[in-house]
Amino acid sequence: MFVIVGLVMLFGCVFGFYVLHHGPMEPIIEAAPIELGTIFGAGISAMLIGNSLEIIKGVGGGIGKTLSGPAYHKQEFMDTIFLVVKLFKVFKAEGAVALEAHIENPEASAIFGEYPKLLKDHALIAMIADTIRLLVTSNQPPKPEAVEDYLNVAIKAHHTAALKPAEAMAALEGALPALGIVACVLGVVKTMAAIDQPPPVLGGLIGSALVGTFLGVFLAYGIVGPLSQRMKQIVDEEGEIYQVAKFALVGHLQGYPVPLIIETARAAINHHSQPTFAEVFDGLRGK
Numbered sequence: 001m002f003v004i005v006g007l008v009m010l011f012g013c014v015f016g017f018y019v020l021h022h023g024p025m026e027p028i029i030e031a032a033p034i035e036l037g038t039i040f041g042a043g044i045s046a047m048l049i050g051n052s053l054e055i056i057k058g059v060g061g062g063i064g065k066t067l068s069g070p071a072y073h074k075q076e077f078m079d080t081i082f083l084v085v086k087l088f089k090v091f092k093a094e095g096a097v098a099l100e101a102h103i104e105n106p107e108a109s110a111i112f113g114e115y116p117k118l119l120k121d122h123a124l125i126a127m128i129a130d131t132i133r134l135l136v137t138s139n140q141p142p143k144p145e146a147v148e149d150y151l152n153v154a155i156k157a158h159h160t161a162a163l164k165p166a167e168a169m170a171a172l173e174g175a176l177p178a179l180g181i182v183a184c185v186l187g188v189v190k191t192m193a194a195i196d197q198p199p200p201v202l203g204g205l206i207g208s209a210l211v212g213t214f215l216g217v218f219l220a221y222g223i224v225g226p227l228s229q230r231m232k233q234i235v236d237e238e239g240e241i242y243q244v245a246k247f248a249l250v251g252h253l254q255g256y257p258v259p260l261i262i263e264t265a266r267a268a269i270n271h272h273s274q275p276t277f278a279e280v281f282d283g284l285r286g287k
Contacts, residue, residue: 031208038183058165062231070237079115084248096136103129144253151246162235169228180216243268
């Protein structure tokens with residue numbers, strides 16, 4: 001919602017005050033289609049050259065998330081704690097054999113199935129299942145420090161990959177002003193070819209050329225840059241759920257009491273999505 005509000009304010013402030021200052025819109029409207037085609041066409045082409053298909057698809061998904069917001073909120077963070085606690089309860093009560101079917105096929109697991117939204121995050125579920133598998137298949141309990149190192153590597157790798165679309169958008173932000181200059185230079189070349197024309201004609205051609213520079217800077221710093229920044233923020237916010245899972249898993253391996261596990265897991269959540277201790281603790285009573 002704020003993206004839409006911001007875009008409306010952006011166009012309103014830039015073009016509204018331009019019109020209030022008696023600036024004519026006709027030269028901008030006339031030149032915009034060609035200039036936008038040149039700038040955006042070259043920018044998208046450069047993005048295609050420099051990125052894989054997976055990252056290009058991620059750019060589209062990331063832009064969509066700037067409108068819808070992060071996928072995870074308070075309930076999903078709580079569910080992650082509930083899921084890990086329940087898996088360890090089964091392990092302590094029924095032994096390692098009882099967990100094998102759950103971790104080998106989480107999609108068919110009754111425990112994982114209680115959290116359908118988490119189940120859609122294959123990377124998160126794989127990280128939890130792989131960590132539990134270390135506990136189930138090892139002759140000796142794995143050292144918590146070693147498991148934490150593994151989780152840190154897995155989370156970093158996932159986070160690095162998740163940031164690629166935002167980085168591609170940031171690269172486009174940096175390219176657009178230069179591509180605006182390219183469009184402007186082409187307009188100047190066109191103007192020089194018509195140097196024998198009267199001043200009103202030359203003025204129109206020069207104005208059209210300058211629209212290219214304007215649009216390159218406007219698009220870069222007014223639209224693409226803020227979108228790339230918001231995409232990065234969403235990746236960071238969604239990545240918190242992996243930290244929650246990590247602290248819950250390592251806390252159990254360390255033998256921490258449940259209240260301490262809750263507190264360490266909660267500490268990884270941003271304040272506007274962070275559940276209270278009572279919400280998590282009371283929720284666990286029914287699990």
